Amino acid sequence: MSVVFYLLAALTVAGGLAAMLLKNTVHCALALTVAFAGLALLFLNLDAQFAGFAQILVYIGAVAILVVFAILLTRGSETPKDGVFSRTWLTGLAIAAAVFAVLGWAVIGSARVLPHETAVPAVTVQQIGVALVGRYVLPLEIVGVLLTAALIGAVIVAMHEKVEHEKEEQK
């Protein structure tokens, strides 16, 4: 375990914790970006350059911006008066703690038999591209269809209200 891993892990976990604990929603989105960046650096630390850069492009470049836009459009940056946590927060926290306990117990219990290959995998982007259009071509096509459907679906869901307004004006 290198120092770099501990630093990146601390950065990622701190970003995630801040994203879930801060009161101001815009600050939460910024903390989420820190967590995404930490994860991308962890991917790079794991010699997965392609996944790391895809993480930066997709999550920091697209998802974080989308979240900020959604916060602006819903005026979510105003802190509610009756607290940011739900009434049943204790139950949720207990469930999350139980899940972490089970996962941690399973990981630590099986730490001896976990695989440990020391050789750094030499995977080029060319190999990933060949695999994407070769062995994994069917999932690639399905993801293409899914992204198209999500694009059309998101636009239709977000533009629905305008039609109703026009109908009301016509009445």
Next chain:
Amino acid sequence: MTPLAGYLLVAALLFSIGLAGALTRRNAILVLIGIELMLNAANLNLIAFWRYGPHPEALTGMMFAIFSIAVAAAEAAVGLGLVIQIHRHAHTTDLDAMNRMKG
């Protein structure tokens, strides 16, 4: 502790943080953020197993993670579109206030 166990523990911690946020926050956008954190924790597991498992040249874990990133992006777009639509309709993103299914 082997490096793989360390990565798995970090992923488990991140997953639990995301789960706790998704279950306890009132703002619908922050619930979506929690779900994104959980998906990212799963991706970290996939990449860690790809790196330290046998046969990394088969690219199985890497492909899983790439497809998972694509699906998560689609999920975020549709989810945030739904939140914006609900805000237009109900003028709130507070999940505790959304307690009826009738529009």
